[in-house]
Amino acid sequence: MxxxxxxxxxxxxxxxxxxxxxxxxxxxxxxxxxxxxxxxxxxxxxxxxxxxxxxxxxxxxxxxxxxxxxxxxxxxxxYDYDTKPHHHLLCTQCGRIIDVDVRCAYADAMEIDGHSIEEIQGYFKGTCKECLSRDKAKH
Amino acid sequence: MxxxxxxxxxxxxxxxxxxxxxxxxxxxxxxxxxxxxxxxxxxxxxxxxxxxxxxxxxxxxxxxxxxxxxxxxxxxxxYDYDTKPHHHLLCTQCGRIIDVDVRCAYADAMEIDGHSIEEIQGYFKGTCKECLSRDKAKH
DNA sequence: TTCCATAATTAGAATTATTATAGAATAATA
DNA sequence: TATTATTCTATAATAATTCTAATTATGGAA
The missing domain is CATH 1.10.10.10 (Winged helix-like DNA-binding domain superfamily/Winged helix DNA-binding domain)
Structure with a gap:
């Protein structure tokens, strides 16, 4: 408090x-x-x-x-309370958004191609490992 | 046609x-x-x-x-008609979305952390070089 | 060509996230 | 306490997207 x-x-x-x-x-x-x-x-x-x-x-x-x-x-x-640079995975099956810890070359860059950078957003769309293993179990 | x-x-x-x-x-x-x-x-x-x-x-x-x-x-x-992997810059000043050609380590990756990847989205928010030079000219 | 089945298009209503507005409540200050 | 600024609330407004049902176009078969 x-x-x-x-x-x-x-x-x-x-x-x-x-x-x-x-x-x-x-x-x-x-x-x-x-x-x-x-x-x-x-x-x-x-x-x-x-x-x-x-x-x-x-x-x-x-x-x-x-x-x-x-x-x-x-x-x-x-809204993400974790403001450290990291990426996300949006699982198209269960809809969850999962943190992904990637080592992005541009994570701390201040400029690119002459443009100044204030914020980086990176995310993947795909299927999370939980959904993948659930799918496998069905076979 | x-x-x-x-x-x-x-x-x-x-x-x-x-x-x-x-x-x-x-x-x-x-x-x-x-x-x-x-x-x-x-x-x-x-x-x-x-x-x-x-x-x-x-x-x-x-x-x-x-x-x-x-x-x-x-x-x-x-909607982006260019489907080759590339990133974007959203200029917070002029509102334009500009292509940024970054060499992303994950551009062709099929999986990460055990999750399978179908699509990558990467973008930056900042100020484009045109707006930057216009701002400088004012001083 | 004409008919038929299917897919595509249209107009308008419905849904929903977000923003704007204006008044009420709360806190800060003197 | 009186005043002032800030925050909060309820409601209305806005706007992107989706849904629905009816109409129209399309390609194949007779």
Whole structure:
């Protein structure tokens, strides 16, 4: 709790009740949640929470570098609390988004072809190993 | 014209009037068009074209491997007629999506961490060199 | 050519993520 | 306490995409 507040303050974000709870959810469910997942979790603790607040808070978090926005699934935004450079696999069978630790030559590059780089997004579409072995078991 | 038909047939796509015109537009405007850009171009030639047809056709093209879908701009899908592996830069200033020819170690990989890979998407967010030099000129 | 079956196209409605807006609640400050 | 700024909420607006049902085009067979 105290730690969460410190994290917010270190990023110049005023630690409101809602923001602390949203950060807490991101800490717990290290994953790639979308707004609805976060909203549903929040409802358990703050029944009056508004979805707009979730959107606003996540925008603020993204601006201040507390989360990364993932545009992987075309229909919705995902939020990644892990801001270290890494890639993702979107499993086309089970729909999960899985971290992939690739050694990307451009991970720390500041420019490429004369363009300046602020952010790298890399992801794969395919079938995750769990789905692969489940498929195999069927034969 | 004949060539466009051959391209469609080689991918097992029936060459209808609409599909040929859409392919023609993709050939001409090698870029990363969204549905509205394609739709607006089409209107000049087929005033009765339906936006649903554009969506359906592009889905078909993507299924058959004629185009790649780019989920870079969060608000809309982009379609890339260049299906050779390459990356993209989204310029946060002018909004353009620019091809970036990176030598990615995973470009031809079939699997990673035990997951099987069907598709790779890599892109950068930053400022393109044109915007950079325009900014410099101002000082 | 004419008929038939199938696939493609169309228009409009439905869905859904996200943003905009404006008022209410809360916190900060003096 | 009074004032002010910030945050939060509910609702409406926007816009991309999908769904649906009816219409039209297409290719093959008689």
């Amino acid at each position: 105290e730690e969460l507040i410190k994290i917010l303050q270190s990023k110049n974000i005023q630690p409101s009740h809602q923001r602390i709870k949203i950060l807490e959810i991101l800490e717990k469910n290290k994953g790639h949640m979308n707004v609805n997942m976060i909203y549903d979790e929040l409802l358990k603790e703050i029944p009056t929470i508004s979805k707009t607040t979730v959107y606003n808070t996540l925008s603020t978090f993204a601006e201040k570098g507390l989360v990364h926005c993932l545009t992987i699934t075309p229909e919705e935004m995902r | 004949e060539e466009l038909i051959k391209i469609l047939q080689s991918k097992n796509i029936q060459p209808s009037h609409q599909r040929i015109k859409i392919l023609e537009i993709l050939e001409k405007n090698k870029g990363h068009m969204n549905v509205n850009m394609i739709y607006d171009e089409l209107l000049k030639e087929i005033p009765t074209i339906s936006k649903t047809t554009v969506y359906n056709t592009l889905s078909t093209f993507a299924e058959k491997g004629l185009v790649h879908c780019l989920t870079i701009t969060p608000e809309e899908m982009r």
